[in-house]
Amino acid sequence: MSYIENHFTISIATVNGSGSQTANGVLLRSLFRMGIPVGGKNVFPSNISGMPTWFWIRANAKGYVGATQKAEIVLSLNPQTLLQDQELVKSGGFFFYQDHLKSEVSFRDDIVAVALPFKSLAERIQAAPKVKKLASNMIYVGILSLLFKIPQELVSKVLTQQLEGKTSAMAANQEAFAIGVKFAEENLTNLKFPYRATMQTPFQDRVLMDGNTAAAFGLISGGCQFISWYPITPSTSVVESFAAYAEKLCKDENGKNKYAIVQAEDELSAFSMVLGAGWAGTRAMTATSGPGLSLMAEAAGYAYYAEIPSVIWNVQRLGPSTGLPTRTAQGDVLSSAFLSHGDTKHILLFPANLEESFVFGQTCFDLAERLQQLVIVLSDLDLAMNLWMGPVLRPLETAYDRGLVLCEKELDQAGFHRYADSDGSGIAPRTVLGNTHPQAAYFTRGSGHNHEAQYSEKASDYEKNVLRLERKMETAKTLVPKPIVQHKNAAIGLIYYGSSDAIIEELCELMQVSLNLCRIRAFPFSAEVFDFIDSCEQVFVIEQNRDAQLKKMLCMEPACDRKKIKSLVHFDGTPISADSIAQKLKNEIAHV
């Protein structure tokens, strides 16, 4: 029998709140420790317990860990979804289900269905009923470990680390794992299971982490000292991770916090607090998602006109309130770019992976302080809450850019006009709270001011000011992260951004044609984006929203050759997959 090594996807269907997170995490991390490229995705409901949830583990020697539509191995532990789960199995794949449900369903004949006595196996665990129930998930880890030939001592070690400090849970979980292994040894050795996890050179200097944790490390390294927020899925863990690690990394010698975190009464208040803190001269941000972003709109306009450095870390999802808060999307691109009233425009950053989630934790503040503007970082649920591989994160060597902040000495040498363009860049120097120079103070208000920050309703003052703000956006084009371009002299080009990056290499392989690639990392778009479009005969913009929002923003730019651009969209709330986009792209090309 020939084996398929390090190339498989497992989908584990459970009920949320049943404790499967530990088991799934142990299985995923064990594969990671074997040096096998992996990714983990949790497809979960907006509910605390009792509803269907699926955890997807993809192991792929080539490093393709984006989503797939089907899995080679499906483990169905949720009676509610038995039929649905069967449909997830790839033809020729394996379907493990609970044996007591056998009579209820007829199985597909192109898959191998294996009944497992989970219930009776779980009864053998020696523990209190509640612990027993939670620990029982480790039984399937034991079974799968044996089938995939994952070293048992490795799994056991990972489990020990995962449950550090939880003594009663530890014993029950280890026991459950052993029960699973033993059952598989005694009953499944004859199963012709072709998938194998084989040990590779262990990864050096890699982490397996979710994007929000990477963002939290990035914000800490980027000097963030103020967060005000209102909890909202899927951005909550940005702040909770920040709080957990700041506790370890951001205290002074007396054990006092060099940062403040305020849980606000609503998102408008949260972002208003950020404005207060940013105006006062510290690196301040909030984290939110679409519905929260909507509430922040008024203050976003204020940030634009009063020129207050500020950051919103927006983890995109579907909306609104009772929408699908646990499903992923890139649907806030347009609303973020133009959030608020009048001629407002904001700087956007699109992190695509763990490393960028981290790096942009500093970049967002560098840009916000240099340009005295709101910067909105657009992550998404897939990147933010799922588990990805990336390098161990190290603070950037690049120094913070604190922008033009005048101190007392500088004010002595030159006059200070708060809203006067100093060098044609549109950027006006500012002062911050605590500067005691007699000229330092100024009166901050919305847009009704002249270049000296004095009250003015004169048409010419307003016009002059907004034209300067426009110049600042031109300057921003030269400062924001440039696109990552891979030019292969092909006719067709792909433009994409954010978490769609995870499928691109695989997509290119599936397409079997050469494609030029351009990953956009920021708005306003830098000149290189339009050079890329000019260099292709046709460009497809891949994005995760219905309305092709980024494509529309590209088409708004005079430099854009609109006739060349088409869009490929994915917007059902599931993570984007290479196989589905490849199919769409093939259809498009066939029609050309």
Next chain:
Amino acid sequence: MSEILQTEKINLKHYEGRPSTLCVGCGHDSISKHIITACFQSGLPPQQVVKMSGIGCSSKIPAYFMSSSFAFNSMHGRMAAVSTGASLVRRDLNFLGVSGDGDTGNIGLGGFIHLIRRNVPMVYLIANNGVFGLTKGQFSAAADESSLSKSGKQATLPSLDFCALAIQAGCGFVARTFSGDAKQMVSLIQAALRFQGTAVIDILSPCVTFNNHDGSTKSFSHIKEHDRSLQELGFFSAQAEIQADYAPMEKLELELHDGSHLVLRKISDKNFDPRDKMQALQLLQNFRHSLEIPTGLLYFDDSRPFFQTTLGLVEKPLNTYTENDLKPSVEALVEQQKKFQ
């Protein structure tokens, strides 16, 4: 919070603001004047003050005093939130906010209550005239149920009592005054500036254009006639000798954290003790039934920690930290990632 500096070099001129653009005779102009007096008499340099406001006639007030203080004329109802952010960054400065009854009680009620819950150190003045002046006279949530608008319309909803709300939300310095009572207001502001936490002063300040007619309970004549001053107030800085020759039964001395004192001589109700929360709430409730307006210090409790303390924040202002202080070392950051490897 900063120590309030005594300096002789600064004269009254340094406390001036831009010329007022409010209606002639507006009660709010008296508030600007009394703020200037209070800050000047305290020897509080304008550079130590940060002026905050929301939106409305009230929120224009910061433009009319102390031009050499930083100011943030924010958004409607957002003074509390913006001040919270700025105050956490510069705990050494004195935040003086001027909001209105609409800015506080209508659009900004949530922010007002939560600011107090957090005990953000700031003086929160409410220039209360019962109406929206800038949009020409609609009732605010502070309009009394029986009050008539300029066009003769009667207010039909119960009014909010900002002082009672503040006490219930945990505020430790709650007062009510009248823009026409210079002595009372100046003493209250001086004491409020020394309070370590949120100090709320509800200032009845008539709108001469839209709410100064017969039938209004916020007109000059109505307030003057119904003002029931609870105490005669005297503020004495830490250095000053307390000169208040009051009978012991009538006298109450409250010490503030910097050693200064607010001395009260009880007038209308000799048994009223502003350190008793239930008495304060009972008093406000009793007065609701009469048309009288109790003014003076309503509640005082300096036992609650202010927000910076609750958050375990460093003493040093946050905006004085540099990259060297903030960027973690490679070793420290890598150490925290061990469990992800």
